[in-house]
Amino acid sequence: xxxxxxxxxxxxxxxxxxxxxxxxxxxxxxxxxxxxxxxxxxxxxxxxxxxxxxxxxxxxxxxxxxxxxxxxxxxxxxxxxxxxxxxxxxxxxxxxxxxxxxxxxxxxxxxxxxxxxxxxxxxxxxxxxxxxxxxxxxxxxxxxxxxxxxxxxxxxxxxxxxxxxxxxxxxxxxxxxxxxxxxxxxxxxxxxxxxxxxxxxxxxxxxxxxxxxxxxxxxxxxxxxxxxxxxxxxxxxxxxxxxxxxxxxxxxxxxxxxxxxxxxxxxxxxxxxxxxxxxxxxxxxxxxxxxxxxxxxxxxxxxxxxxxxxxxxxxxxxxxxxxxxxxxxxxxxxxxxxxxxxxxxxxxxxxxxxxxxxxxxxxxxxxxxxxxxxxxxxx
Numbered sequence: 001x002x003x004x005x006x007x008x009x010x011x012x013x014x015x016x017x018x019x020x021x022x023x024x025x026x027x028x029x030x031x032x033x034x035x036x037x038x039x040x041x042x043x044x045x046x047x048x049x050x051x052x053x054x055x056x057x058x059x060x061x062x063x064x065x066x067x068x069x070x071x072x073x074x075x076x077x078x079x080x081x082x083x084x085x086x087x088x089x090x091x092x093x094x095x096x097x098x099x100x101x102x103x104x105x106x107x108x109x110x111x112x113x114x115x116x117x118x119x120x121x122x123x124x125x126x127x128x129x130x131x132x133x134x135x136x137x138x139x140x141x142x143x144x145x146x147x148x149x150x151x152x153x154x155x156x157x158x159x160x161x162x163x164x165x166x167x168x169x170x171x172x173x174x175x176x177x178x179x180x181x182x183x184x185x186x187x188x189x190x191x192x193x194x195x196x197x198x199x200x201x202x203x204x205x206x207x208x209x210x211x212x213x214x215x216x217x218x219x220x221x222x223x224x225x226x227x228x229x230x231x232x233x234x235x236x237x238x239x240x241x242x243x244x245x246x247x248x249x250x251x252x253x254x255x256x257x258x259x260x261x262x263x264x265x266x267x268x269x270x271x272x273x274x275x276x277x278x279x280x281x282x283x284x285x286x287x288x289x290x291x292x293x294x295x296x297x298x299x300x301x302x303x304x305x306x307x308x309x310x311x312x313x314x315x316x317x318x319x320x321x322x323x324x325x326x327x328x329x330x331x332x333x334x335x336x337x338x339x340x341x342x343x344x345x346x347x348x349x350x351x352x353x354x355x356x357x358x359x360x361x362x363x364x365x366x367x368x369x370x371x372x373x374x375x376x377x378x379x
Contacts, residue, residue: 003028003083006040009130015103019115019124021045022053023084029068034079035184043072043135044119045085046092057090057118058259059101071169072135086134087121090260093252094118095145095328096316100259104313109151113310116146122172123150133178139167140248141335144347147172148305148354153371154347155179157364161342164247164282176348176371187368194222195232195298195360200333202241203326205307214353215304218374222302225373235295236288241329243284244336250278265321288340292360299362300370303334305347305354348374
């Protein structure tokens, strides 16, 4: 699809339907030659692109960028066209996508329901086949959650999480091959030891029965494909997610003029942490990887991505901020593990269910290779 064709498609859709925060067919970044030549990839509205507005999920924060973020510049240098920005929640702080002062994008599979977040606009744009790939970022599941909610592929590559660093950049696509192209990776096929866990790790959630059944079916599929499949217990207690939560609060403390109730709550909590608490939460956060390696003698963890179906828009934000945060965790009680360990993780749709594969002793190529097995079986 050309930029002109994309413009024509967008003209037929409302902002809630197309997921874009901003689009101007006459101002696009990148028309160079390279391995991504001609590929249209909108940027998430947390990242600057020179000449384009950035709102950070809040219309009151709108500024016009003078420079381009390095990750986006790399895409431009490889030939991609950055045609606009996609919607996100305020500062990307939620697992749903309700930007302040702008239309909340709705799930193309379930109109009126959340597409997940914080990369919700990216998922909507890909699900509506407006683009083949959209830039996204993930600090607690924000690539994989919307991918699962919208029946897409969301890949969080391995990243250095040390020092309390949960976030990294990535993409949402409709297939694994596009992810491999974007990362210039060849998916690797080798025998892996796969741990299966249906119990929520970070919240007391009631997991949808069909989701557990699909995970079990995938486990049998992978076993038939030659992998070793074992059940695994919970890897640690409540302390690990408490550390993640405090790290998130700590990082929120510097935010000025928050508009959404949840972000305001995170800011207040973060400013109340003592220097000792800040040091302790980072230390605990960084120790999660070693605890997981000690608990599990596996290469990859298999779980659902979500515990239940995407709820209606406004479901989370209608709650008080602390309950909002806890309820989001009940919806996505597995993904954050890999923001703490830094391991690669992917959500792949199988029979309409987001299936999550997370690297424990595997790498990016292994995870993409395993994802192709599921994709091929899906047909």
